[in-house]
Amino acid sequence: MAGWTEKGAFPGADDSSSGSEFNLIQRYFLPLARSDAGSLDLGDDGALLDVPVGQQLVVTTDALVAGVHFLDSLSPQDIAHKVVGVNLSDLAAMGATPRAVFLAAQFCKDTDESWIAAFAQGIGEALDDSGAVLMGGDTVSTPGPLAFTLTALGLVDAGKALKRSGARVGDDVYVTGTIGDGALGLLCRTGALPDSAYLANRYARPKARYAFGHALAQGELASACVDISDGLAADLGHVCTGL
């Protein structure tokens, strides 16, 4: 698959035979390439991407480990939404429009095909909202917990990307959405707070605000922008440190 390497270690596949992995990728992940020519049907050593003249590429990578970055109890679809959401949120914070993602999935020995099918479905749902396609990846097995690394590539007009370093003393600070929904949703999921479908969903399926970020960048309305992941105070601190 384009940039999709088969090192054999797919669950259910012998290391000496990548036939099973090949079939699973063809069945569940190839549709997520949405017939993008550059994906080379997820069947080559790498994917090919054209960057239009006058645009720059924005690239970001996030790794999420079960039990560390997401609850083991999340559904495969929720995990997929989270993996995509946190990455696309980084693109949004730069003002970039999502274009392509590359997924490295570490499945456990007991990860079965139905889990993978549901996970792939979630990846597809999360990508479809964004316009990005899956252009490659890697599937391996691990004796450790489930883990997923997504690399997301977005496009932005040259020179228009929002950087943290653009902040200046005297700038006003604006926040999109409602701070703390994700943290509260985690507490709902763990039973520390009464159940709330809204908050639980905000934790499990973060929505990247790429349309907003892109509009900010195009309109030159913001001098700096940051994705909040460690909390407003911590991430605003990162911006202020550069002042």
Add this chain to the structure above:
Amino acid sequence: MAGWTEKGAFPGADDSSSGSEFNLIQRYFLPLARSDAGSLDLGDDGALLDVPVGQQLVVTTDALVAGVHFLDSLSPQDIAHKVVGVNLSDLAAMGATPRAVFLAAQFCKDTDESWIAAFAQGIGEALDDSGAVLMGGDTVSTPGPLAFTLTALGLVDAGKALKRSGARVGDDVYVTGTIGDGALGLLCRTGALPDSAYLANRYARPKARYAFGHALAQGELASACVDISDGLAADLGHVCTGL
């Protein structure tokens, strides 16, 4: 850091404080950006990459898990060389010149600073041979084994990328290097064969042939190309399947 997210879970760092992670990244990984402006000093939500007019981007991702894709007994430098080498080899097989890599590192709780320092040194050595720089990444901790996902980006003249689909009936088949060195090196490392520094090194530090691949692509000397990772018969089989 550019595309380098701090989700807190760096060894030695509290989840609530990414100060230690920040310092380790600044100390060991920032130098590997080689002052590339697009890396934004590994301090933003994403990295910025310009693709020259007339060129295409080639993107590939590989995940390597300790005990699955490399021996636990390898030195941090060897692991670093292997992580970089297998990825750049995919770029080479497409005829691309390495430009940038993004590293998602899953460290264990007991991974100490000296290990990380040696690992980063190895990443630097492997990259310097290629001309690529580290433009971003992520560092997290895992209760499982060490694992590294590298996403490598390369450049190729538009339309010149070598694809597996270019193969035609009647084509001659050529191989670079010596088939099986890596497999023999693994046997040396595990004691199944007498020690051989040459073979052990071929296993631990695969050399990507990007200069050769790039020359093949530029000279239009090959109709198709593939990185051999599963063995000549298996990977040649993948090429032939598309005929």
